[in-house]
Every structure is written in structure tokens, then in C-alpha cells.
Amino acid sequence: MITLIHFAPVKSETLGDYEVVVLGVAQDAGYPQINCYRPHCADGWREPSKMKLATSIAVIDPIEKKKYVFEATPDIKSQFYRLHQIAPDPEYRLAGIFLTHAHIGHYTGLMHLGREAMGANQIPVFVMPKMAKFLSTNGPWSQLVQLKNIKLSRLSNGEVTKLGSNLKVTPFTVPHRDEYSETVGFKVVGPNKSLLFIPDIDKWQKWEKDLASEIKKVDYAFLDATFFQNGELPNRDMSEVPHPFVEETMALLDSLSAREKSKVIFIHFNHTNPLLKSGSRAQEKVILKGFRYAEEGMRLPL
Numbered sequence: 001m002i003t004l005i006h007f008a009p010v011k012s013e014t015l016g017d018y019e020v021v022v023l024g025v026a027q028d029a030g031y032p033q034i035n036c037y038r039p040h041c042a043d044g045w046r047e048p049s050k051m052k053l054a055t056s057i058a059v060i061d062p063i064e065k066k067k068y069v070f071e072a073t074p075d076i077k078s079q080f081y082r083l084h085q086i087a088p089d090p091e092y093r094l095a096g097i098f099l100t101h102a103h104i105g106h107y108t109g110l111m112h113l114g115r116e117a118m119g120a121n122q123i124p125v126f127v128m129p130k131m132a133k134f135l136s137t138n139g140p141w142s143q144l145v146q147l148k149n150i151k152l153s154r155l156s157n158g159e160v161t162k163l164g165s166n167l168k169v170t171p172f173t174v175p176h177r178d179e180y181s182e183t184v185g186f187k188v189v190g191p192n193k194s195l196l197f198i199p200d201i202d203k204w205q206k207w208e209k210d211l212a213s214e215i216k217k218v219d220y221a222f223l224d225a226t227f228f229q230n231g232e233l234p235n236r237d238m239s240e241v242p243h244p245f246v247e248e249t250m251a252l253l254d255s256l257s258a259r260e261k262s263k264v265i266f267i268h269f270n271h272t273n274p275l276l277k278s279g280s281r282a283q284e285k286v287i288l289k290g291f292r293y294a295e296e297g298m299r300l301p302l
Contacts, residue, residue: 028105076109
């Protein structure tokens, strides 16, 4: 069952189960995008309620009173507040931030943890080896490590990290533009359900794993939906940004059963992606084909 919320203050006792919360759905630069005043971004400028934050999800552990955030986006201030409304500080401790890779929408929110802002104290940041080296050896991120605002917890490809008695996270590498770090997706296993989180990947055919098979192993699959279709960037060679188009992903998974298709939740929408538009034909097409798209405030039991 999916519950949509509007982030009005709620009491933490409403949390009875482990949950996944969608904190953002847009590509790294959010929606609307900087310096874009074309029709597809116009609604976002005219109506602030239609703005979308960069992609992030959170996992809440109501037993151990912990919460975990996946991605430190440029919108982390608003996302922390949204999470606070569901799992309030200090009742729920921020026990970790998991990073997929070193592109701006996925790690630069760490800047808010430093001395100029939050002044955090050793918040665990779970990273792969190249990402750990990048953060440790490049300012201003290295200052966060030196001042112990964050504590880097190193992950290994395919190795399970236990976060408590009922929660496990496993990183797995995926092909992507790895200028500064490797890129990973995550498998999160709760006491009752599990999920895949793959916000960024090149074409599925480049991945060593079979997407349909991996979907069958979990209950939810948050998948890269940066672009809906080819030609979405009319003045740019889209092979330079080789994400799987939503139309390609739906075609690839067309033979799955209705139950398996319903596990797929598209996320990480570029500002050009019509899935950002409420009531769009693109949204209707996704639903008619049996898939889903992420919305900010979506909460799923784990």
C-alpha cells in the first residue's frame, strides 16, 4: 500500500513499521532547472508548490529509533526537515548517509554538515573506496572529515552492511560516468520487504546483471528515469548522457507479470521529463503499462 503525504507535522508514534520515504524525485539540478525558462520549466517558477527536489530516499527504523538517508543532495536542508516531520529529531537519530557516486546531486549536500552550517558530529557517511578517497583528499569535503563532522564508513561491492537486527544494505557497482568515484546502486532489506535503489546508470545492457531477474528478487525497484524518451534534449547529443529512457526500460520489462511490473518505481527525472507533470500523457502511459513513478512524500512499508 502506498501513502501520499503533504509533510504536515505528524507524531512519530504513527510509525509502526519500517518505512521507505521518498524525499526527492528530480535529477541532480532539481526542478525547475537553473537558467531554464522554457515552457516545461515555467510551471515550477510560477508555482513554487510544483518545484521538485533532487532524488533522495530515507529508511526509518522505528525499533532502534534510527533514520538513514540515501544521497546528500543540494536540497538536503528541505529533505532533512521533511524527514524530521515524520521521524523527529532527537527521537530518531540520523544514523547514516549512503552515497551512490560523486555527481553533484548525490553528494554536495554534505556541505551543510560542516562548521558553516550544521556543525555535525561524526555522522556516518557510507561510501565506496574511490568515493572515500575523493572526499578525504579534496576540499572542502576533506575538511568535513578532518573536523569530524562526518565519519567515512567504507563499503565493498556486494558486501552486506548490517544496520541493526532487521535492516541490511548491500552496494553493487553499476556502469556510469565515473570521473571522481565509482557508481553504485543499493539493495535494502528490511524485516518484511526489500528494495533496489538505482538512481543513475548507463544503458541497462551495459550492466552485468539482468534487470528483470533482479526485480523479481525484491519488492520495490527505484530505477533511473532521467529521460522519458530519445530526443528530449533537442540541442544535445543524448549519447553523451546515456541513461536508459523510460520507454526503453518499459519495453525491456514488458514480458514481466503485472505483479512484477508494479514493483518498478521510476525516479530521478530530468527537468525535461514529462513524468514531472501531473496528469501528463507520460504518467498515464507508465500507469497503463503497469509501472509506477515516484512522488515526493511516498511512503512504503519495509
